[in-house]
Amino acid sequence: MDKYLQNMKFLFNPSSVAVVGASQNPGKLGFHVMKSLTNGGFPGKIFPINPGGQEIMGISCYPTLAACGDMVDLAIVVVPASVVPTVFQECVKNRVKGIVLITAGFKEIEDPQGAVLHEQLAAIADRAQIPVIGPNTFGMINFHARLNASFTPEFSLLKKGHIALVSQSGGMSHLLGFLGIRDNAGFSKIVGLGNRLNVDFAQMIEYLCEDSQTKAIALYVEGIDDPGSLVEKAKAVTGRKPIVAYKTGSAHVGDQASLSHTGSVAGKHDIYLAAFRQAGIVTVPDSQQLLDVAKAFAYCPIPRGKGIAVLSGQAGPGMAGSDICEREGLEIVSFTPQTQAKINSLLPPLALRTNPVDMGPAWYDASAIAGIVKAVMDDDNVGGILLFMMFASANVDAVSGMADLLKSWNQRKPVISCMLSPPGIWDEQVCELEECGAIVNYSTPERAARAMAALCKWAKMTRKNKG
Ligand code: COA
Numbered sequence: 001m002d003k004y005l006q007n008m009k010f011l012f013n014p015s016s017v018a019v020v021g022a023s024q025n026p027g028k029l030g031f032h033v034m035k036s037l038t039n040g041g042f043p044g045k046i047f048p049i050n051p052g053g054q055e056i057m058g059i060s061c062y063p064t065l066a067a068c069g070d071m072v073d074l075a076i077v078v079v080p081a082s083v084v085p086t087v088f089q090e091c092v093k094n095r096v097k098g099i100v101l102i103t104a105g106f107k108e109i110e111d112p113q114g115a116v117l118h119e120q121l122a123a124i125a126d127r128a129q130i131p132v133i134g135p136n137t138f139g140m141i142n143f144h145a146r147l148n149a150s151f152t153p154e155f156s157l158l159k160k161g162h163i164a165l166v167s168q169s170g171g172m173s174h175l176l177g178f179l180g181i182r183d184n185a186g187f188s189k190i191v192g193l194g195n196r197l198n199v200d201f202a203q204m205i206e207y208l209c210e211d212s213q214t215k216a217i218a219l220y221v222e223g224i225d226d227p228g229s230l231v232e233k234a235k236a237v238t239g240r241k242p243i244v245a246y247k248t249g250s251a252h253v254g255d256q257a258s259l260s261h262t263g264s265v266a267g268k269h270d271i272y273l274a275a276f277r278q279a280g281i282v283t284v285p286d287s288q289q290l291l292d293v294a295k296a297f298a299y300c301p302i303p304r305g306k307g308i309a310v311l312s313g314q315a316g317p318g319m320a321g322s323d324i325c326e327r328e329g330l331e332i333v334s335f336t337p338q339t340q341a342k343i344n345s346l347l348p349p350l351a352l353r354t355n356p357v358d359m360g361p362a363w364y365d366a367s368a369i370a371g372i373v374k375a376v377m378d379d380d381n382v383g384g385i386l387l388f389m390m391f392a393s394a395n396v397d398a399v400s401g402m403a404d405l406l407k408s409w410n411q412r413k414p415v416i417s418c419m420l421s422p423p424g425i426w427d428e429q430v431c432e433l434e435e436c437g438a439i440v441n442y443s444t445p446e447r448a449a450r451a452m453a454a455l456c457k458w459a460k461m462t463r464k465n466k467g
Helices: 003-012 029-039 081-093 113-128 153-157 170-182 201-209 227-236 252-262 269-278 287-299 315-327 337-346 366-377 398-409 427-435 445-465
Strands: 016-020 045-049 074-077 098-101 139-142 147-150 159-167 186-192 216-221 243-247 282-284 307-312 384-390 415-420
Touching: 003 098, 003 201, 016 029, 029 045, 029 147, 029 153, 074 081, 074 147, 081 098, 081 113, 147 153, 153 170, 159 170, 159 201, 159 287, 170 186, 170 216, 170 287, 201 216, 201 227, 216 287, 227 269, 243 269, 243 287, 269 282, 282 287, 282 445, 287 445, 307 315, 307 366, 307 445, 315 384, 315 445, 337 366, 366 384, 366 398, 384 398, 384 445, 398 415, 398 427, 415 445
Parallel strands: 016 045, 016 074, 074 098, 159 186, 159 216, 216 243, 243 282, 307 384, 384 415
Antiparallel strands: 139 147, 139 186
């Protein structure tokens, strides 16, 4: 394995971290980086570096990297741009293995000196084969290593899980991360690429494909200098790990915003989308869907066909979900005669008993609902199940009545749900079902159906890839 790839492993799993520009002053980003590391519970050694500091957050300070007298795996750099080349040279001298460069003021600024500085840093890092996240980044988090290498300590509130988010924007990383708290999504890593000195989307895809903690890769892309390498890398791994991407910059004004944001022109939006699709990347049109699809990719099995069953406690949500399924090319399948007979025995004739099934008349009988769900689970025509239940007081036991069945079934086929109640009634039960992998839940039937459609698209790509 080459040194760069080896160093990527240290970058994300360091034993020791230095913060160059650590500060006691809450008005400095170096203070917040220290808070992220300590509050996040990083178990390795932390070296605050500040020429004038004594102690920061109870940890002895060092004037320089060299003074640490110990091996530093990762350096997080938060000093002004003009100082960064010297810091990089010190990193090389002290055999630092990876760098997170938070500092801005490089090729995204109008002053051409910014681009010159960028090239200078790239030359130093490339020669030593040190991977650098940034510059102009909020940082990165490896949740499985309890490493919050960012200036936002609150990222440590996120749930550890299997979605890796790689984003060109710090703001979108924050948005998606905090949306993830609300949506009970678990992350393996969140990486803000910033201006991409030598770690770009392509390098991250390559690394994350080998990362056992990552089951799905979510990309937020604005514009990149070398889209070809992303596409090539994604093509090479098609079928191994699902990738979903949200690309912004379709409006012309986005090009200018992107240029001043992370130093790249967004480029021809449609060409990007077509190339992504060709490379086996599922594309989505907004940030909520990026998270929704990533969650389904990370926590659902691959459906064995595009035949979908829609089981709903009320007819309306079932219709809304079915509309999306049809629009997305999924098939609301006919059940086998055995399944249909079973459902007919559990539901009165006044109900909609064929797919999509309205389970409303069985509300008062949790065992009847469980019986319908079980029959559909066992139906060979069904590749995935959409399960909707809106709370209505009389059906308060509906979720607990299905819980054992859902847990023991353990998504042998994907079960994507929308179980929704006023806060505090079903939340804990739904959360527990998600935690044990029995369902993946969304707050609307449309979101659930779109996630199922993305899963089916990914399944199709995987099958194609296997020939
Ligand atoms: N080694 C170690 N520490 C050093 C140092 C060096 N060579 N040179 C300076 N420092 C210390 C300073 O003493 C200071 O700490 P103190 O105030 O506690 O003494 C600290 O590093 C920061 O230096 P300072 O000159 O005060 O800079 P700053 O905090 O005002 O700005 C950045 C530094 C990196 C935050 C700023 O240049 C920057 O890039 N901001 C934008 C970051 C950003 O937006 N990133 C993208 C987000 S998505």
